Amino acid sequence: MKERQEAIKRYIERKGDVTLSELTKEFSDWSEMTIRRDLEFLEQRRFLIRTKRGARIMPTSYEVSVGMYGEREKRNCDLKQEIATKAAALVETDISMYLDAGSTAMMLARELPDRNLIITTSAPNIGIEIVLKKKNPTVILLGGTLQRKTISTCGLNVLDQLKTLNIDTAFVCASGYTDATGFSVGGQHECVLKRAIIASARRVIMLMDSSKLNSILPFTFARLSDIDTFVTDSKAPESIKAAFRAAGVHVI
């Protein structure tokens, strides 16, 4: 496969859904016809499917996280991508890690290196994504009732399942944060799971885009003191980042 085709593939993998004109603008060194032929080439190899006026990433579980929830998820796509890229740099080979549910975590999953990793997750879509796109990581899915809204499992016996797993680094996502309430989410079950994960992991890395700062959701699952590292995007206000650092959190 040519370099340009690889680049087109990567571009579409990130965007999920692109138009031909978008691609011709992005890859303006080549003609529309060439890009068209590349799309045909990539479609034949099942990397993507061509749509009416462009192409879309080959749907595995991608659509479950981004497409399905639609606009809300796509809105802060760039911020989340930035976070995912930064977080992926923190992943070490040969470790046991936990990956949370959610679209930011899905993007992180796509950025993970194809190396020897043990990845535990409660998000089956993320697990499938990893297993289909990478050869080396081992994926462990937590069992339990599959929640419709979050596409993640939660079970009464999560604690039992975690007992036999030693998680080194946990990548956890939050839906809200304020100084007073800490990190919060919308679901009770998620809250319980995240707490258990945080309690058992050696190192906790929190992923959260700046749009979620200063919002409160019903269930608090962690305080600043519970986390080691905080990964956010460049739009996060310096004041908050400074406050986090003052509390001993490594902010990236």
Place this chain on the structure above:
Amino acid sequence: MKERQEAIKRYIERKGDVTLSELTKEFSDWSEMTIRRDLEFLEQRRFLIRTKRGARIMPTSYEVSVGMYGEREKRNCDLKQEIATKAAALVETDISMYLDAGSTAMMLARELPDRNLIITTSAPNIGIEIVLKKKNPTVILLGGTLQRKTISTCGLNVLDQLKTLNIDTAFVCASGYTDATGFSVGGQHECVLKRAIIASARRVIMLMDSSKLNSILPFTFARLSDIDTFVTDSKAPESIKAAFRAAGVHVI
């Protein structure tokens, strides 16, 4: 949603990928424009995506089972569909059932009624499929290591997980059968799981298309005496069906 739109949706769900001209031929009572509008309607509701000259089923986990593995899975698609339809008729409301991994099981999942059911499965793609497309069933995913080949989980503690679950009816798939060897599969882990399921379920329904009869795979997980019902397609030879019936198995 209109009846025609439902029918178009079903048609595309079965075919996976259709052209507009195929649809206008199939639904010749209506004009191309109407079909076009229906596709737009269905796309908005995220049931499918429109491609260059037609439409394709909305990729959730469908592609994981059918598209991804490609031709092999598509080959006996009609046989499997027949089995799935017959098996769906055996599903009762308000029961706890187990659904195996595999493309036949995926098709059964799509045929399930949108009613109150507790569905346990080791196939996360099937679980996601159900949860995204139906409102009423509760899905329980078994935890464990996610296998790349089968997209199913298997864990050391499956037995523990099953202890708290009372499964009434188990729909189990096999990859091979001969009188001498019984029902067999290719993976050791699958074998263990299927055995555990069969041991704990009140009623076992085996799903297998006729192309798999008279083939042997490495691991036997069940004998004729272990199953209650055998669902196969119309191409299965009468002699085998008669032999099964003679052994006390209900053949459909």
Place this chain on the structure above:
DNA sequence: CGTGTTTTGTGAATTATTCACATCTTCGTC
């Protein structure tokens, strides 16, 4: 260099899609 092969670009021909509008249904109301 020269030749054959592959890749890329161009524009015309073909095909698909959209749009505006006309017609036909359906349904509630008097």
Place this chain on the structure above:
DNA sequence: GACGAAGATGTGAATAATTCACAAAACACG
């Protein structure tokens, strides 16, 4: 059962996208 409103469907022209054939350019190799 007549009427009007709202929605669904069909038609054809306008627009846009895609394909195709072929020419030009880039590349490989002796």
